[in-house]
Amino acid sequence: xxxxxxxxxxxxxxxxxxxxxxxxxxxxxxxxxxxxxxxxxxxxxxxxxxxxxxxxxxxxxxxxxxxxxxxxxxxxxxxxxxxxxxxxxxxxxxxxxxxxxxxxxxxxxxxxxxxxxxxxxxxxxxxxxxxxxxxxxxxxxxxxxxxxxxxxxxxxxxxxxxxxxxxxxxxxxxxxxxxxxxxxxxxxxxxxxxxxxxxxxxxxxxxxxxxxxxxxxxxxxxxxxxxxxxxxxxxxxxxxxxxxxxxxxxxxxxxxxxxxxxxxxxxxxxxxxxxxxxxxxxxxxxxxxxxxxxxxxxxxxxxxxxxxxxxxxxxxxxxxxxxxxxxxxxxxxxxxxxxxxxxxxxxxxxxxxxxxxxxxxxxxxxxxxxxxxxxxxxxxxxxxxxxxxxxxxxxxxxxxxxxxxxxxxxxxxxxxxxxxxxxxxxxxxxxxxxxxxxxxxxxxxxxxxxxxxxxxxxxxxxxxxxxxxxxxxxxxxxxxxxxxxxxxxxxxxxxxxxxxxxxxxxxxxxxxxxxxxxxxxxxxxxxxxxxxxxxxxxxxxx
Amino acid sequence: xxxxxxxxxxxxxxxxxxxxxxxxxxxxxxxxxxxxxxxxxxxxxxxxxxxxxxxxxxxxxxxxxxxxxxxxxxxxxxxxxxxxxxxxxxxxxxxxxxxxxxxxxxxxxxxxxxxxxxxxxxxxxxxxxxxxxxxxxxxxxxxxxxxxxxxxxxxxxxxxxxxxxxxxxx
Numbered sequence: 001x002x003x004x005x006x007x008x009x010x011x012x013x014x015x016x017x018x019x020x021x022x023x024x025x026x027x028x029x030x031x032x033x034x035x036x037x038x039x040x041x042x043x044x045x046x047x048x049x050x051x052x053x054x055x056x057x058x059x060x061x062x063x064x065x066x067x068x069x070x071x072x073x074x075x076x077x078x079x080x081x082x083x084x085x086x087x088x089x090x091x092x093x094x095x096x097x098x099x100x101x102x103x104x105x106x107x108x109x110x111x112x113x114x115x116x117x118x119x120x121x122x123x124x125x126x127x128x129x130x131x132x133x134x135x136x137x138x139x140x141x142x143x144x145x146x147x148x149x150x151x152x153x154x155x156x157x158x159x160x161x162x163x164x165x166x167x168x169x170x171x172x173x174x175x176x177x178x179x180x181x182x183x184x185x186x187x188x189x190x191x192x193x194x195x196x197x198x199x200x201x202x203x204x205x206x207x208x209x210x211x212x213x214x215x216x217x218x219x220x221x222x223x224x225x226x227x228x229x230x231x232x233x234x235x236x237x238x239x240x241x242x243x244x245x246x247x248x249x250x251x252x253x254x255x256x257x258x259x260x261x262x263x264x265x266x267x268x269x270x271x272x273x274x275x276x277x278x279x280x281x282x283x284x285x286x287x288x289x290x291x292x293x294x295x296x297x298x299x300x301x302x303x304x305x306x307x308x309x310x311x312x313x314x315x316x317x318x319x320x321x322x323x324x325x326x327x328x329x330x331x332x333x334x335x336x337x338x339x340x341x342x343x344x345x346x347x348x349x350x351x352x353x354x355x356x357x358x359x360x361x362x363x364x365x366x367x368x369x370x371x372x373x374x375x376x377x378x379x380x381x382x383x384x385x386x387x388x389x390x391x392x393x394x395x396x397x398x399x400x401x402x403x404x405x406x407x408x409x410x411x412x413x414x415x416x417x418x419x420x421x422x423x424x425x426x427x428x429x430x431x432x433x434x435x436x437x438x439x440x441x442x443x444x445x446x447x448x449x450x451x452x453x454x455x456x457x458x459x460x461x462x463x464x465x466x467x468x469x470x471x472x473x474x475x476x477x478x479x480x481x482x483x484x485x486x487x488x489x490x491x492x493x494x495x496x497x498x499x500x501x502x503x504x505x506x507x508x509x510x511x512x513x514x515x516x517x518x519x520x521x522x523x524x525x526x527x528x529x530x531x532x533x534x535x536x537x538x539x540x541x542x
Numbered sequence: 543x544x545x546x547x548x549x550x551x552x553x554x555x556x557x558x559x560x561x562x563x564x565x566x567x568x569x570x571x572x573x574x575x576x577x578x579x580x581x582x583x584x585x586x587x588x589x590x591x592x593x594x595x596x597x598x599x600x601x602x603x604x605x606x607x608x609x610x611x612x613x614x615x616x617x618x619x620x621x622x623x624x625x626x627x628x629x630x631x632x633x634x635x636x637x638x639x640x641x642x643x644x645x646x647x648x649x650x651x652x653x654x655x656x657x658x659x660x661x662x663x664x665x666x667x668x669x670x671x672x673x674x675x676x677x678x679x680x681x682x683x684x685x686x687x688x689x690x691x692x693x694x695x696x697x698x699x700x701x702x703x704x705x706x707x708x709x710x711x712x
Contacts, residue, residue, distance in 0.1 A: 333677070464652035464676040464677060464681050465647070465676050465678060465683065466646070466648075467644060467645070467646045467680075468555070468645040469643070469645075470642070471642040472641050475643075483680070485678040485681035486678050486681075491678045491679035491681070492678060492679070492681070504553070504554065511647075514633060514648070514649050515555065517632065517633060518555055518556060518558070518628070518633075518635050519553040519554070519556060520553050520556040
């Protein structure tokens with residue numbers, strides 16, 4: 001970040017920590033093993049099975065070998081050119097072969113230290129440590145990743161960065177001592193909220209990804225088996241007498257087979273990803289942390305500073321609402337909401353009743369915001385949705401009519417709009433039913449969403465900007481939308497279509513003290529005279 | 543809880559104290575012209591040159607003329623009636639929009655930056671936009687159409703007040 005930082009750090013008295021250190025040397029052995037392993041399938045295919053290397057079938061295996069070996073070489077080069085050090089004030093990392101990068105994070109800015117391990121890391125006793133400094137996803141700045149350290153070094157780095165108390169003199173000797181004890185007994189949790197539930201696998205196999213996964217699996221099997229001289233198409237053709245089934249039968253069997261393969265894949269993924277799952281509250285550097293640990297082959301540990309958690313969101317996808325599928329995420333500052341790894345997710349996909357119970361325990365509020373009755377929105381909110389659904393259907397109908405008139409589409413296509421209209425009206429009703437809001441103690445609760453009905457519980461004190469919106473149609477229907485903007489999570493949470501008369505009351509209570517100076521002198525005249533004109537006396541009125 | 547909300551007396555939001563500069567009408571007109579003008583030019587060119595598409599390109603020409611007329615004749619005057627702003631020792635408060643109205647308020651204790659920005663058209667008219675950002679990605683308040691000296695002065699004053707609040711304002 002700043003080139004002056006390392007020089008400044010170097011001027012502090014030398015100690016074990018001042019020296020630049022390499023990542024674990026065991027990485028080289030792992031890279032060597034990876035090269036050999038990735039060459040193995042091609043070698044077996046040619047020498048053991050006797051596939052003719054001249055034919056195209058061998059190319060997938062050659063590609064696999066090339067990717068494996070090149071990846072290993074790149075990884076080894078990265079090891080050669082990477083150095084890191086932990087000084088009293090900074091964490092620094094120098095890396096890059098051609099494009100050298102020198103990054104440093106102030107130690108008091110460190111918000112999260114996460115430990116991950118893929119299978120190869122676990123087999124070789126290595127761990128990947130990711131250090132986050134509360135960077136926002138929008139900044140495009142990733143956490144510092146130490147890939148990889150030995151398990152002992154990783155644990156000691158974690159302890160030293162998150163518990164600075166253990167390192168009073170900041171000398172190498174004392175830090176070493178800390179390592180030993182922390183490896184022997186990693187922090188016992190204060191409270192355990194949830195553990196791995198094998199039954200929840202049901203909630204994880206019902207997913208649209210089933211088809212993507214099955215297609216990927218089928219494609220991979222076709223290519224790999226093809227390289228070994230097995231023709232998958234022939235094999236499948238001989239399984240059943242397809243001609244007697246006819247087109248519908250074939251399609252039905254294919255759909256069922258794909259669904260089963262995909263569901264089995266998702267079930268395996270669930271067990272592999274969430275094996276040994278534990279959500280617990282642990283002691284952190286200052287205050288407490290919410291920690292998740294999970295993984296069978298690849299293990300992952302994420303620590304979230306509880307001081308930065310502003311609320312919890314539970315979302316229920318519309319297709320599986322009948323079985324109560326829900327995802328639970330914390331609303332917190334300094335964690336990316338858009339990352340594939342989803343560091344804000346604190347539970348695997350599971351039953352909504354359990355998710356609500358666990359979320360309430362995590363929030364630990366006197367009055368449970370997830371059980372509070374929500375205020376219903378007026379019928380006008382339903383009318384607005386029905387109008388929009390009708391307008392959208394009309395637009396689609398007009399576009400189709402135009403395409404039919406110009407001869408691009410057959411005239412029958414216009415009927416699609418006629419089918420779309422009742423569907424969109426149904427969707428409008430579902431979206432209306434999802435609406436609700438309430439103020440419960442320190443929290444505001446708001447629920448909305450068609451595709452995914454999200455119940456958001458947000459600390460009222462975390463609201464930084466309050467926005468009230470009113471479109472022309474909303475004004476006619478007597479509705480207003482209140483948005484509560486906050487630094488955490490998605491940045492803002494919307495409560496659409498509150499009755500106009502009540503919207504201000506909700507806005508006032510959602511962000512205490514923000515709007516009070518800007519009320520009319522209705523019946524509480526002491527509020528009316530606006531606070532002293534302040535620094536900006538009315539200038540020239542235009 | 544709902545009962546408690548009902549029991550509250552029902553005051554309403556009062557409009558913010560100050561209007562924006564009258565010159566802002568010209569600014570909005572120019573903006574609409576810069577946006578809708580090229581669209582109208584493109585559709586007209588298509589109408590003249592491409593005979594096969596005549597009946598449909600006429601619709602496009604009419605629609606883009608309507609867009610231009612609304613953008614130049616209606617939107618700026620409507621916006622001038624709606625846009626208002628106010629700052630106090632504690633908060634920034636603004637009302638914007640025309641078809642969709644928006645009231646935004648943020649306490650100065652949550653403000654992270656206050657900037658006076660000038661686009662090319664604004665520089666021409668001596669106007670400035672005051673942008674007040676909070677730690678939230680959706681929490682910024684933009685007040686366009688201020689006199690550039692006023693905007694610069696307010697930016698300086700608000701920055702001073704915002705700095706008095708300790709913490710990282712999240």
